[in-house]
Amino acid sequence: MRPWTLPRIVPTMILTALVTGGGWSTTLAASLEITGVAATEVLLDGTTLGFLPLSEPVTVAPGRHEIRCEQPGFVPYKQLIDLATAEDHLLVTIRMTPLSRKTALTSNILLAGLGQHYLGQKTRGWFYNTAEIAGLLAALAGEIQRGSYRQDYLLLRDRYDQTINSDEATTLRLAADKAYSDMEDMESMRNLGLAVAGGAVLVSMLDAWISFPGVTGGAGQTPVATIHQPDSSGPAFHAGVNLGF
Structure with missing residues (x-):
């Protein structure tokens, strides 16, 4: 080994020892x-x-x-x-943790579509959410309006029973008939809204049962x-x- 190589080798060996x-x-x-x-x-x-x-x-x-x-x-x-x-x-x-079919079904009782959200089926979940909420809102609006028309009908009937003027009686009878018809329309709207909401719950439960994923692990x-x-x-x-x- 040539003497001049020693200064190059010694620092290398020292640094390697420190690192390792x-x-x-x-x-x-x-x-x-x-x-x-x-x-x-x-x-x-x-x-x-x-x-x-x-x-x-x-x-x-x-x-x-x-x-x-x-x-x-x-x-x-x-x-x-x-x-x-x-x-x-x-x-x-x-x-x-395995998914629970029971949880998927019972969640839809609380609100249609919650079971689909639980199963990771977001699009279906939002669809059923919207269907039930829209149905309930329609039913609520129909019931409120039906009550208003019912009050109008009862007032018109009272006035009709008390009037002695034939022309006024005819006018009151027509108005009462119109209020009664409107009341029936709102009752139909209420029933339809309840049917939509209930149908959303039932269909979402059936959908959750059918589409429940199989466990592979x-x-x-x-x-x-x-x-x-x-x-x-x-x-x-x-x-x-x-x-x-």
């Missing part, structure tokens, strides 16, 4: 490992990672991230995770997450730097 022995790491991304029921779709920050089981851990930047898991027949799951440093290794075990409790710190006995990787003097 001192536990330094230049890893720029943390590691995220997700396990759970097979065929579960996994999304990280809105981007699909694939379906479980994933082939390998996911490399992510430190910080806050959102994990969302979806599978037919199960309640969608969402969880926020925090990776403090680039050395963190986060293991998330997903245990999906297992069940479990709420997903849990544990953070594993890297092994302090060794560095994340070894680095050597060649310094010239």
